[in-house]
Amino acid sequence: MIYRKLNETDLELSAITFGAWAAGGWMWGKTEKSDAIEAIKAAYIEGVTSIDTAPIYGQGTSEAIVGEAIKDIPRDKVQILTKFGMRWDETKGDFAFKSKNNNGDPIDIYKYAGKESVIKECEDSLKRLGTDYIDLYQIHWPDVTTPIEETFEAVEKLIQQGKIRHAGVCNYNVEQLKAADAVVSIASNQIPYSMVSKDIDKEVLPYCIQSETSVLAYSPLERGLLTGKITPGYKFQEGDHRAHHKHFTEDYIVKTNDFLDEIKPIAIEKDATLAQLVLRWTIEKPGITVALAGARNAQQSVQNARAANVELNQEEFDFIDGLVKEL
Template sequence: MEYRILGDSDVKVSAIAFGAWAVGGWMWGGTERNDAVEAIKASFDLGVTSIDTAPVYGQGTSEEIVGEAIKGLPRDQVQILTKYGMRWDLAKGTLAFHTQANDGTPIDVYKYASKESIMRECEASLKRLGTDYIDLYQIHWPDVTTPISESMEAVGRLIEQGKVRAAGVCNYSVEQMKEAERTLKLVSNQVPFSMVKRDIEADLVPYCLSANRSILAYSPLERGLLAGKIKPGHQFAKGDHRATYKAFKDGNSERVWSFLAKIRPIAEQKQVSLSQLVIRWTIDRPGITVALVGARNAEQAVQNAKAIEVQLTAEETTFINEQLNEVELN
């Protein structure tokens, strides 16, 4: 495994991190808890020491699963990355969306990151995770109802208390990062990034490179689309959010399938999967520090971790990029 420092902090993370959204079951059509625990343990055995989760993933389920999985592991060798600012148990802030809990109960999720709310969320996360500190604490989405300075002051207090090691943000623009930094030093921004979603390269990547801030790329496989296993027209299971996700609609899956056919020979020549090729390309991209990749069982987790072994030549990378330039999703 390769390890990288988050910003100018002392938090060292694995270049491939375990993304624990899907294991929470929420919006992914369910998951087996034991399989999820084994997936995280299998990842750790191969050097994937960083785990990204959030309270809203399964309304606490994902964090509980992470807590169960890391029991018995040396805590100082595991980096827990979790979030705050998405409440389903409190109707304050801005309504983000209507959805369903894992048991089918309708719930409303709000973007809310007041100081008091953050303090309460942190305590709840620590309890579910079974730990006394969080390595990277990130605001999940911008909250327009709370001053950014108030949210950052709260995290600064948690850092002073030893409950948080470093502060990050998710889905923040460059301007929002700059505003946050007036109150608290950030080390990272977690944003969507994939071969077919590279808009952050226009402004966020240059800013983070110049300011020494890390970028954690989520959905690098575009929620499975770039893995080359979901053929156009695939019918998703009930409760799977991808059924309405635009990357799989309006001819997009056909365009991506055609692109994957062009780069598949590179993967075959290297005797690796398309997923592994895509993950390697992602962490080699300028400005990208970490690729967050999910897995719902140990086999998937092992394959993801082994992507670190893939090596791309300059010529291969150029070829892939040339083919990508011809792909435009609706």
């Protein structure tokens, strides 16, 4: 495994970080709790020491699963990354969208990061995770109804209390990053990045490189699309958000698989899967610190972890990069 420090901090993460969204069973179709726990444990054995979760993932389910999975691991050997700012039990803030919980009941999701909410969410997360501190505490989405200063003053207070070690953001643009960093040192920005989702290349990634803000790339496999296992006519489980996502139309799947066919010989030569090659390319991309990779079971998590073992020389990286730019 490769380990990388978040810029200007002493927090070191595994370059492949376990993404625990699907583990919570929310918006991905059902995930068995025991399988999710074993996936996290198997990843740790392979050197994946960092786990990214959030309260909204299964409305507490993902955090509870993470807490259960790591309870026998020395706390200083694992890095817990969680989030705040998406409430399903409040009607304050910026309405985000309607959804259903894991029981199929309708819920309304709000983006809210008022001071009292940040403090409460942290306390709730600590209990679910079974720990007394969080390594990286990240606002999940911008809340346009709360001043950024108010939100991060609360975060700074939590740092002073020792309940969190470092502050991060997710899905922040350059202006928002600057405003947050003026209140408390922002270690990282967690943003979507994959071979087919490259919007951050325009402004956010260059700024993060310039300002020495680490980038945690989520959905590097584009929700499974870049594994090569999604084919036209693929049937998703009930409740799986991908069924209506723009990247999972038949035309887009065909286009993506044509691209994957072009890079497949490199994967074969290295005795790697397409997913492993894609993940390795992602963490070699300038400015990308770590890639978050989710897994439903131990086999998937082990495969993701071993992406760090794939050796990719400059010529191979450049060849893939050239094809990516044409996508």
